[in-house]
Amino acid sequence: MTQSVVVQVGQCGNQVGCRFWDLALREHAAVNKKGIYDEALSGFFRNVDTRSGGDGHDVSKGKICSLKARALLIDMEEGVVNEILQGPLRDVFDSKQLITDVSGSGNNWAVGHRLYGCQYRENIVEKLRKTAEHCDCLQCFFIIHSMGGGTGSGLGTFVLNLLEDEFPEVYRFVTSVYPSGEDDVITSPYNSVLAMKELNEHADCVLPIENEALFDIVNKINQMVKSGKLGSIVKQNSLVTSSAGSTKTLQEKPFDAMNNIIANLLLNLTSSARFEGSLNMDLNEISMNLVPFPRLHYLVSSLTPLYTLADVNIPSRRLDQMFSDAFSRDHQLIRADPKHSLYLACALLVRGNVQVSDLRRNIERLKPSLHFISWNQEGWKTGLCSVPPVGHSHSLLALANNTCVKPTFMELKTRFMKLYKKKAHLHHYLHIDGMEQSCFSEAILSLSDLIEEYNELDASKGGPRRDPSRLKIAV
Structure with a gap:
């Protein structure tokens, strides 16, 4: 174990x-x-x-x-x-x-x-x-x-x-x-x-x-x-x-x-x-x-259901709704919309009395509405645990490697630059031993590079793409 x-x-x-x-x-x-x-x-x-x-x-x-x-x-x-x-x-x-x-x-x-x-x-x-x-x-x-x-x-x-x-x-x-x-x-x-x-x-x-x-x-x-x-x-x-x-x-x-x-x-x-x-x-x-490129390891999570109704014998329609909810904005733990962005891969971790056939049926049902990258159209990973959470008959955690995380990082970069352009509060950091202004420039460059990698994926519409890390090594 x-x-x-x-x-x-x-x-x-x-x-x-x-x-x-x-x-x-x-x-x-x-x-x-x-x-x-x-x-x-x-x-x-x-x-x-x-x-x-x-x-x-x-x-x-x-x-x-x-x-x-x-x-x-x-x-x-x-x-x-x-x-x-x-x-x-x-x-x-x-x-x-x-x-x-x-x-x-x-x-x-x-x-x-x-x-x-x-x-x-x-x-x-x-x-x-x-x-x-x-x-x-x-x-x-x-x-x-x-x-x-x-x-x-x-x-x-x-x-x-x-x-x-x-x-x-x-x-x-x-x-x-x-x-x-x-x-x-x-x-x-x-x-x-x-x-x-x-x-x-x-x-x-x-x-x-x-x-x-x-x-x-x-x-x-x-x-x-x-x-x-x-x-x-x-x-x-x-x-x-x-x-x-x-x-x-x-x-x-x-x-x-x-x-x-x-x-x-x-x-x-x-x-x-x-x-x-x-x-x-x-x-x-x-x-x-779920991580085809080393730096693109940020996974969007969504959790469903957020509640369970009193009727224990949940019909398959409600089970299917649980899978649909996992791909809706209301259940994402970041403010993002993976459905309208590019999927690199996706994992579905299901708990409770759910059959493998239920998993397969819902994946086939949802696939046409999700945009997967061209070289990983079958990029699904599934897990099925028989023990449900306390108070639930079943639950689902979806983990998506998706370019929809990019706006979160872009907003963070914007907020950083508003402070950094004015050099606001920098002195609180620079008086610490080993801390130099180059630490800030390196950090924002790292974030910018990450955003650019997501941009490349979005621009390619999921088509063939060279690995940016390999490009940098080659140079």
């Missing part, structure tokens, strides 16, 4: 990670009612003997002694991590796998990447190695972070670099939360573009998620619930944005609903690694099948 490790960096990364572990435990509890430590649990949890006289080492099989998440929690402010350690999930995290400071990164990528990166490098490497030692077959690192703040963007991408250096053969999957245009962190465009350069160079796959898209989804669900459009009865715990029944504090915070959406995305993404299925998808297969 393969294992994966989750690295949570910064406030956003730790809040989303906490939601993921909470919901993952609920899923395993719903399936594993006898509390037996099995292969499904071993993918993301260790079984540690903490009983009196126990040495704290892993227990291979049998009754659960104490589940410990395969996780590393990093934040340069103590608040969020301390809150987790005082909450219902406090026993799930190994106290030796935490790294915190008190002053924070001041919304400055350079502080997180250069200052704290150098200061905590050895400590981070030691804890990463310790985590890896507890794995029989380490398959994947998941990094969860935000792009707008200093710790998430700076230290998050520093950890990404370390992972490539220390574990070059282990897959690096990054979930990056992008700030909105009205973000209250004025330096977020700098932080995001500086982080983008690192993601371009060191990640295997990136799931970009926009705060604005999450906000739109939360509002849409709330409006539908209030209007009664979801039907007369909505199942308890069926809203993706709801954390009812989970181990949460009584007073929900503003970003909890948005964080739950990301956590549900990660639940669906990792379901094949945690549960059995007739067509389970190896996590490494996502990169192998």
Whole structure:
């Protein structure tokens, strides 16, 4: 059985990670009612003997002694991590796998990447190695972070670099939360573009998620619930944005609903690694099948359904609607429209009582309305996990390598240039050792090159294309 490790960096990364572990435990509890430590649990949890006289080492099989998440929690402010350690999930995290400071990164990528990166490098490497030692077959690192703040963007991408250096053969999957245009962190465009350069160079796959898209989804669900459009009865715990029944504090915070959406995305993404299925998808297969060019590894995600109606016996028409929804703008976790852009490849990860024939039928039904690149017309990858999310009969996560991510990056570049042309706030970055103005010019060049690669694909209308990276080598 393969294992994966989750690295949570910064406030956003730790809040989303906490939601993921909470919901993952609920899923395993719903399936594993006898509390037996099995292969499904071993993918993301260790079984540690903490009983009196126990040495704290892993227990291979049998009754659960104490589940410990395969996780590393990093934040340069103590608040969020301390809150987790005082909450219902406090026993799930190994106290030796935490790294915190008190002053924070001041919304400055350079502080997180250069200052704290150098200061905590050895400590981070030691804890990463310790985590890896507890794995029989380490398959994947998941990094969860935000792009707008200093710790998430700076230290998050520093950890990404370390992972490539220390574990070059282990897959690096990054979930990056992008700030909105009205973000209250004025330096977020700098932080995001500086982080983008690192993601371009060191990640295997990136799931970009926009705060604005999450906000739109939360509002849409709330409006539908209030209007009664979801039907007369909505199942308890069926809203993706709801954390009812989970181990949460009584007073929900503003970003909890948005964080739950990301956590549900990660639940669906990792379901094949945690549960059995007739067509389970190896996590490494996502990169192998969806990333034809190394830098074009940004995948657009969409999640459906966002709710489940009271009637359990869902007719095939509603099942087909779930597939249609996965390709609609309302279910995308970035503000994009893949249907009107060019697909390089697409993966469908389905959970629940769905047959392979249902997958094939819906792919054939949807194909005529989707524009795939000429040399990959059959670029579909499918996964089928038999265990549905709690409160649902089935669900679908679609991952698309699609040129529709380009407008997100173009908008980010525009916001960066508005600040950079005025040299606004640069001094906050340049006083950090090792940080020079050339870091900004290199970062914006990296982003511009990425945008140009998407432009080339769009201009070719999906026709034959030379690999830009090969062109650069040839020159």
